[in-house]
Structure formats: C-alpha cells, structure tokens
Amino acid sequence: MEELLLESLYRYFVQPQIDTNTNTIIGYELLMKELTEEGWRLPKSFSAIDPQITADLLIETTKVLSDKVRRLSVNVSREQLMTTTISEAIIQSQKQIYPTKLVVELTEDESPTKYSNEEVKEKLNYFLDRGMQVSLDDVGTGINHFHNISDLLPIASELKFALQNFSKKFIDKSMQQKIHFWHAMSKEYGLRLVVEGVEDKDDHKLIGKLGVNLKQGYYYSKPQLLKLPNDCCLY
Structure with missing residues (x-):
C-alpha cells in the first residue's frame, strides 16, 4: 500500500517570480512533483x-x-x-481565483501527438477569451525555438528564458546574446520577459545590467511544497 502511495502522489511546489526593481513578488509558478522513494522529484x-x-x-x-x-x-x-479534462480544469481554476490571473505556460516539451500552431493557437485563444494569459516557456529550447513559436507571439503576454537549460554559464557572451534576442522580441511584441534559473548574485546583477527586471530562481527562493488542506497525514 505504501509503494502505491509513493508511486501515485503528486503535488505542486510554488516558486515566486520577482520584480527586482521593486523587490516584490509578482506571481508564483506551480511546479508539479511526484513523491518517490528518493523524495519529491520531477515526473519522468x-x-x-x-x-x-x-x-x-x-x-x-x-x-x-x-x-x-x-x-x-x-x-x-x-x-x-x-x-479536454485538463483544459476544463484550467478554465475552472481561472474562475475560482478571479481576479487573480492564471498564466498558461506553454512548455517546450515534445508531445506524442503533433499539433499545428493553428490548433494550439485556437486553444490558447479559447483561454484568452476567459481572462487568462499565455506564456511561452523555455524559449530557445525544445519545441519552443523562435521558428516554432513566432506565430504565437502576438497572443502571448510573457516569454520565459531558462538559464538552467543551457550548459554554458551566463557570463558566456553567447548566452548574453540569447538574452538580448529574446529581450528584443519582448519589446517588439510588448511582452514580459522573465529569466528563470538565476542561482547566484553574479547572474542576478548581470541580468539586471541587460535590462531584465523579472527574475526567478534559487537565488531568490527554491520551490516550496504547497500542502493541501487534507495533507497533514500523507507525508
């Protein structure tokens, strides 16, 4: 019975997004993890x-x-x-948290089924019509390279650039050029740009010098387990 619980228990961890101009939390990202024998881990x-x-x-x-x-x-x-099940849950979540905005972060993950940008855009517009926002996550990696998401930029509110997705340190000039590119795209389309994966003071300062004020990462706060009301005896 215990093994079944460990294999099937999921919870969201929350990590704040910081506006370093005002030193305030502007939002939280929900990060799903699974409880395993080794502790909480990202699902495979x-x-x-x-x-x-x-x-x-x-x-x-x-x-x-x-x-x-x-x-x-x-x-x-x-x-x-x-x-459909997840889509309906997203809509219900937006209804219950209003006037807080739910931001749907479209990840870079490849899907078993291939969907056209038109199909994706139609679904995202369905969410927009219900008061939500769209974020293009992990831009520049996976399926979220520029040529794959350029059609989605006009309906997005946010871009997220993840430092942790690259092997090079942020001090590397090629990494800074990537930030410059996505910063330029955010300006052109009037979008927020959030840099995530900020782990130390040097990254924090350098990103600020590049003109990006919205940040997320271990330097500010690690993701924290959000316990639900009936969780007291589960783990």
Whole structure:
C-alpha cells in the first residue's frame, strides 16, 4: 500500500517570480512533483500522468493560492493543452481565483501527438477569451525555438528564458546574446520577459545590467511544497 502511495502522489511546489526593481513578488509558478522513494522529484513523463489527476490537483492548488498574488503560472505541454479534462480544469481554476490571473505556460516539451500552431493557437485563444494569459516557456529550447513559436507571439503576454537549460554559464557572451534576442522580441511584441534559473548574485546583477527586471530562481527562493488542506497525514 505504501509503494502505491509513493508511486501515485503528486503535488505542486510554488516558486515566486520577482520584480527586482521593486523587490516584490509578482506571481508564483506551480511546479508539479511526484513523491518517490528518493523524495519529491520531477515526473519522468508529464504526459503519462492521468489527466484527471492533473486536473483535480490544479483545481485544489489554485483554490489555496487564489488570494496570494496577482498571477499564478502553470506549465502545460501541447499534449495537456489539447486534453479536454485538463483544459476544463484550467478554465475552472481561472474562475475560482478571479481576479487573480492564471498564466498558461506553454512548455517546450515534445508531445506524442503533433499539433499545428493553428490548433494550439485556437486553444490558447479559447483561454484568452476567459481572462487568462499565455506564456511561452523555455524559449530557445525544445519545441519552443523562435521558428516554432513566432506565430504565437502576438497572443502571448510573457516569454520565459531558462538559464538552467543551457550548459554554458551566463557570463558566456553567447548566452548574453540569447538574452538580448529574446529581450528584443519582448519589446517588439510588448511582452514580459522573465529569466528563470538565476542561482547566484553574479547572474542576478548581470541580468539586471541587460535590462531584465523579472527574475526567478534559487537565488531568490527554491520551490516550496504547497500542502493541501487534507495533507497533514500523507507525508
């Protein structure tokens, strides 16, 4: 029985996004993890998780956080985006946290099924019509390279650049050029640019010098487990 619990228990961890100009928390990203024998770990495959589990957990979690910040961000792959159960849970979550905005972060993960940008855009517009925002996550990696997401830029509100997705240190000039590129795209389309994966003071200062004020990473706060109301005896 204990093994079954360890294999099937998922919870969201929350990590703040910081505006370093004002030193304030502007939102929280929800990061799903699985409880394993080694502790809380990222699931090996988000697509393999029962969509109903993801949907129920999202609704419970957003209910707890609804009065904490202006924005809550949730990672959604293209496969999850097109899954009716999860789509409906996203809509219900936005309803229950209003006037807080739910930001749908479209991840860079490849999906088992290939979806066209038109299909993805249609679903994202469905969310926009219901008061949500769209973030393009991990830009420049996976399926979220510029040529794959350029059609989605006009409907987005945010770009996220993840330092941790690259092997080179941020001090490397090629890394800074990538930031310059996405900063330019954010200016051109009027989008927020969040740099995540900021782990030390040097990265914090350098990103600020490049004109980016919205940041996320261990330097500010590690993701914290968000316990749900009935969790007291689970772990």
